[in-house]
Amino acid sequence: MLNQKYLYAPNDEHNRNYLIGELFSKYPFLKKECIGVSHCGREIPMLSFGTGKKVLFACAFHGMEWLTTLVILRFLDELLESISKKNFFCGIRTENAFHNRTLCVVPCVNPDGVEISINGAESAGEYCDSIKAIGSEKRWQANATGVDINHNFNAGWKALKALEIKNGINAPAPTRFGGKFPESEPESRAMARLCRNNDFIRAFAFHSQGEEIYWSFGKYMPENARLQGELLAELSGYTMSEPDGLAVGGGFKDWFVETFNSPAFTIEIGNGKNPLPISDLEGIYERLKQMLLISIVM
Numbered sequence: 001m002l003n004q005k006y007l008y009a010p011n012d013e014h015n016r017n018y019l020i021g022e023l024f025s026k027y028p029f030l031k032k033e034c035i036g037v038s039h040c041g042r043e044i045p046m047l048s049f050g051t052g053k054k055v056l057f058a059c060a061f062h063g064m065e066w067l068t069t070l071v072i073l074r075f076l077d078e079l080l081e082s083i084s085k086k087n088f089f090c091g092i093r094t095e096n097a098f099h100n101r102t103l104c105v106v107p108c109v110n111p112d113g114v115e116i117s118i119n120g121a122e123s124a125g126e127y128c129d130s131i132k133a134i135g136s137e138k139r140w141q142a143n144a145t146g147v148d149i150n151h152n153f154n155a156g157w158k159a160l161k162a163l164e165i166k167n168g169i170n171a172p173a174p175t176r177f178g179g180k181f182p183e184s185e186p187e188s189r190a191m192a193r194l195c196r197n198n199d200f201i202r203a204f205a206f207h208s209q210g211e212e213i214y215w216s217f218g219k220y221m222p223e224n225a226r227l228q229g230e231l232l233a234e235l236s237g238y239t240m241s242e243p244d245g246l247a248v249g250g251g252f253k254d255w256f257v258e259t260f261n262s263p264a265f266t267i268e269i270g271n272g273k274n275p276l277p278i279s280d281l282e283g284i285y286e287r288l289k290q291m292l293l294i295s296i297v298m
């Protein structure tokens with residue numbers, strides 16, 4: 001079990017680094033690489049282990065959605081422990097399963113946004129004043145320059161941009177401003193580069209509102225994506241959904257599906273008001289851990 005003081009607390013940079021450090025000291029076979037650097041100079045690390053086909057987990061695209069990081073770090077700890085002790089985990093002998101799989105985890109895609117939502121605009125250095133001028137720093141979903149990372153990928157971006165403008169979002173904002181052009185931001189560029197340089201068989205983006213699983217993007221429906229989504233929905237009790245309005249396009253999952261024609265899923269881990277409270281962590285984890293494991297090995 002990870003240190004509870006850091007696990008059951010808002011997951012800012014300090015706490016996140018502590019938990020990641022703890023995973024490394026417990027499981028020396030875990031690897032780490034830096035896939036990019038945010039506007040404020042925060043590294044975006046990726047953790048990985050296993051051999052074989054690669055599956056990607058990515059958390060905290062949005063500032064207030066840091067509970068996604070905690071769920072996945074909690075999962076990683078139990079999974080790695082079962083591998084190192086050669087135990088079963090959710091009925092699966094994980095040591096064998098990970099001869100055929102590599103799991104790659106980006107615990108926090110948007111480290112500046114998470115920091116702003118937890119610790120305020122002051123944590124964004126030179127961007128502090130512009131964030132204060134925009135306002136709503138405690139409700140911050142975007143990155144340090146007010147671009148929503150999940151509106152900044154090159155999938156239906158122009159149509160989404162038109163919709164943003166129609167909804168009065170035409171400048172940096174706490175949420176839903178897609179930037180001046182696709183991949184204008186270091187965080188979205190880091191994710192896109194990571195995927196172009198690795199042959200991921202499927203990808204998962206974790207968000208925190210709705211207890212839903214999004215699996216398609218417009219006419220793009222990769223082979224087996226529906227079937228895999230249905231299995232994940234069955235295991236979690238979450239609903240398979242197709243997004244609408246300002247939730248269509250520009251997202252990481254949309255871009256992955258369109259670019260690689262491989263399955264990608266957005267998993268909305270909970271329900272309520274962002275940020276989901278720490279008290280939701282154990283319930284969500286227990287509900288999702290089997291689905292998370294199957295999502296890698298299926």
Ligand SMILES: [Zn+2]
Nearest residue numbers: 062065207208
């Ligand atoms: Zn989100």
